Amino acid sequence: MGKVISFEERAVATLRDxxxxxxxxxxxxxxxxxxxxxxxxxxxxxxLALMATSCMxxxxxxxxxxxxxxxxxxxxxxxxxxxxxxxxxPLGDARLTLEREAPAALDLLAxxxxxxxxxxxxxxxxEALSVYERNIxxxxxxxxxxxxxxxxxxPVVRALADxxxxxxxxxxxxxxxxxASRSDWVLVSRNRALLARPRIAEAAREIDPRxxxxxxxxxxxxxxQVLRW
Numbered sequence: 001m002g003k004v005i006s007f008e009e010r011a012v013a014t015l016r017d018x019x020x021x022x023x024x025x026x027x028x029x030x031x032x033x034x035x036x037x038x039x040x041x042x043x044x045x046x047x048l049a050l051m052a053t054s055c056m057x058x059x060x061x062x063x064x065x066x067x068x069x070x071x072x073x074x075x076x077x078x079x080x081x082x083x084x085x086x087x088x089x090p091l092g093d094a095r096l097t098l099e100r101e102a103p104a105a106l107d108l109l110a111x112x113x114x115x116x117x118x119x120x121x122x123x124x125x126x127e128a129l130s131v132y133e134r135n136i137x138x139x140x141x142x143x144x145x146x147x148x149x150x151x152x153x154x155p156v157v158r159a160l161a162d163x164x165x166x167x168x169x170x171x172x173x174x175x176x177x178x179x180a181s182r183s184d185w186v187l188v189s190r191n192r193a194l195l196a197r198p199r200i201a202e203a204a205r206e207i208d209p210r211x212x213x214x215x216x217x218x219x220x221x222x223x224x225q226v227l228r229w
Contacts, residue, residue, distance in 0.1 A: 095128055104135040112145040114153055121223075124153065125216045129160050129188075139191040147183045152226045155210035157186040163215045169195045169204045 090097055094113070098104075109132055113120050122128060124144070132142045146153035154170050161168035171185040186207075189195055195204075213225055 095123055095131055098131050098135050106136045107140050108143060109136050109140065110143045110145065114145065114151075115147050117150065119148070119151065119153075121216070121221050122218060124156060124160070125218050125221065126160055126163055127218050129164055133164065139189070139194065141187050141189040141191065141194065144186045144188065145183070146186055147181070150228055151223065152228055154184060154186055154207055155213045156216055156226060157188060158207045159210070159213055159215050161186075161188045166190050167192055167195055168207060169200060170207045171200070171203050172205045173203075 090101075094111070111123060111132065113123050129142070136142060144153070144157050146157060158168045158170075166188050167190065169187045171187065173183045187195060187200070194200070210225075214220070214222070216222075
């Protein structure tokens with residue numbers, strides 16, 4: 001006779017899965033902050049190109065990916081704690097938090113949530129990109145971290161950028177550093193001059209068109225089309 005699984009057991013199992021995904025995202029963020037990879041260096045260059053003043057004068061807001069994530073990540077002690085900027089860490093779903101708050105007018109918005117086996121699709125749809133656009137400056141950059149062993153999300157982001165009339169640049173790092181992992185970032189912006197700067201252009205790779213990959217929305221997406229077989 002089959003075992004009846006209670007609601008509580010299912011809830012605990014779901015929570016464990018989400019905590020595992022959060023831990024994976026935390027590890028990615030730590031690697032990003034430590035600056036091991038060439039892709040990270042290229043993205044740092046993009047940030048510096050956007051800023052005319054020292055990073056100490058910035059006032060970034062960091063949105064945690066889920067309520068279960070501790071308010072203080074280990075990376076905070078190693079990186080964020082060194083900044084004199086005002087740093088906020090509101091807990092909650094990133095998209096919902098951005099939708100609730102007033103537009104932030106950010107120069108750079110990093111979306112780093114797609115490295116686990118089960119991705120939060122609602123953060124990589126046309127509606128989500130509209131939310132991100134409202135929270136950046138007109139010449140700002142949205143940086144999608146799309147490193148994933150099973151899904152090729154680069155064409156998904158390009159399709160979103162095309163649909164919104166924005167430029168998309170793929171920064172791919174197949175590092176040989178034994179202490180680092182390969183990474184894929186897609187920078188989305190209306191600022192063509194920034195994306196064409198030498199440090200970014202030299203690291204950029206062509207995004208091959210995928211006519212079969214349509215624009216993902218809150219009502220439609222197709223993970224099978226982007227599976228790595």
